[in-house]
Amino acid sequence: MAHALLLPLDNRPCTSRFPLEIAAIAGFEVLSPPLALLGDVKKPAVLDGLETWLESQLVQVPLAVISLDTWLYGGLVFSRKSTVSLALLTERLQALAQLKARFPDLRLAAFATLLRLSNHNDATEERSYWAEYGERIFRYAWLEHALLADPDPDSSWHTEFQTLQSELPTDILLDYQGLRQRNLNLLFQALDAVQTEIFDYLYIGCDDSGTYGWNVQEKAQLAQAIAQKELGSQVLLYPGADELASALLMRALIPQTFSVALEYTFPESAHLPTLYEGQPLMQTLQAQALAAGVIVRGDAPAQAVLWLHNPPQLQFDQYLDRVSRQPLDSADYLRLGKAIKASALPVAVADLCYANGGDHGLLMAFEEQALLPLIKGYSAWNTCGNTLGFAFAWLKAWLHSQTPGCATEALQTRFLLERLLDDGWYQGVMRQRLCQHYSEPVTLDSCLRLLAFCNERLQLWHEAFAEQGWSAAEIRQLHFPWRRFFEISLAVCLKK
DSSP states (O other): OOSEEEEOSSSSHHHHTHHHHHHHHTTOOEEOOOGGGSOOSSSOOOHHHHHHHHHHHGGGOSEEEEEHHHHHHSSHHHHTTOOOOHHHHHHHHHHHHHHHHHSTTOEEEEEEEEOOOOOSSOOTTSOTTHHHHHHHHHHHHHHHHHHHHOSSOOTTHHHHHHHHHHHSOHHHHHHHHHHHHHHHHHHHHHHHHHHTTSOSEEEEEETTOOSSSHHHHHHHHHHHHHHHTTOTTTEEEEEOSTTHHHHHHHHHHOOSOEEEEEEESSGGGTTSBOTTTSSBHHHHHHHHHHHHTEEOOTTSOOSEEEEEEOOSSSOEETTTTTTTOOOOOHHHHHHHHHHHHHOSSOEEEEEOSEESSOOHHHHHHHHHTTOGGGEEEEEOOSSHHHHHHHHHHHHHHHHHHTSTTOOOHHHHHHHHHHHIIIIIIIIIIIHHHHOSSTTSOOOHHHHHHHHHHHHHHHHHHHHHHGGGTOOOEEEEEEEOTTSSTTOOEEEEEEOO
16 A cells, blocks of 8 residues: 555656655655646646546545645646636635545645746746736736835836836736736635645745745735634745645655754855745745754754755856856865764755756865765755755655665665756756757757766766765666756666
8 A cells, every 4th residue: 555645746857756756765655647647838737637547546545645736727837827717726626625525534735836926028837928028017016015015115116117007918917917816715715625624734835936026915915814724833835836745745754853953054144035035045944844844943953964055145046147156165165075074963965055056066076075975865956945845855754764674775875866967967067058048949969968978977976986885877767858958857777
């Protein structure tokens, strides 16, 4: 009998495969539907196929973790594009209550996203009008909120707001505001489902949040409702999206908490806001630890260390800011390496120096200072929230795997290699070499160059660390799941 079932956010590896991988490392079998049934960037999930699959699997699992974005809309992208009415979506949400009534012993946990407010004229993942009006809608929403909330608004804001108000078509604004209100109504209904004991847990991720905007106002409304309903122990509302399933699975499958000590490359800058969260690093960190069921306070004996490789200044984007970012001093990497080697506790690394990819200097330090055999996890993908949430969830899975009878060392080694190659070397180095602009098409040459690079790295690591037990390995599978350079799907095979 499997331990749980997961209905993922979409078919990307970070949402569909990563949660299953860390669950396996912790010794749990989690069922998930065929990738062909899940949504991607161009087509929504096959909802009737998912319902049939779910019905067939529920009899053999005690826990189901459900993406409401998939269940309602067909995936993350289609939560922003779907034209289905609120009434029909409400019926779909109520269908989960009916499932709970039919399987009263089933534990249901759900996760959802508060709609992001993208600041780019790019309609790839938005309504079609975003290609022309995206940046102006973002700015309009930002100014409307800022003029209400800022006690001393800039004198130019009123004029800019009025100009945008005259430029933006009324029908487009009404459509987008209706889209947001529909999603907010469904999230309030999901809160009611927790209150009526349909859901044991509900995680709401604030996808690409910020300081001002309609999304920030909606977050405040939800936070107020959670407090009024006294649901704070079951409902979490925090920056994130793609890592939600991993965190929720680890909290639901492993009820006990683990205590983790924190170390920083630059502790003096831990109070600075990160690029896509609109809040200080420490605030995001506390929320992500709570989501995974990890204690980061200093009043409990630590069982592991999470090293936060944070920048000394405001965070840059690894790809978008590649021209303006400043490398760290070599002395910083020597100091970090010495500390990791001296640690009496196992160490995992959350590479937060940049958003969207690893720090090249840190990756080189891993090799030059022979640190790779010492680390128990490495995360550096997408936003700070994604990286931290997954790092905590994975570290909790690894700590749980150290219990007697949980022999998953090979799974842990393979997954660590994959994350170093993907989060680190691909996002941090190779993506910049393969394309100059994110809209460039993926080519066969890109795939072959990346494949050769990854296999060379694996060979280098085996030669350098064979005495520490690192097996020979090679790439078993590599592709670009959404045919874009933003992410890859990579699988490593350990040679016997």
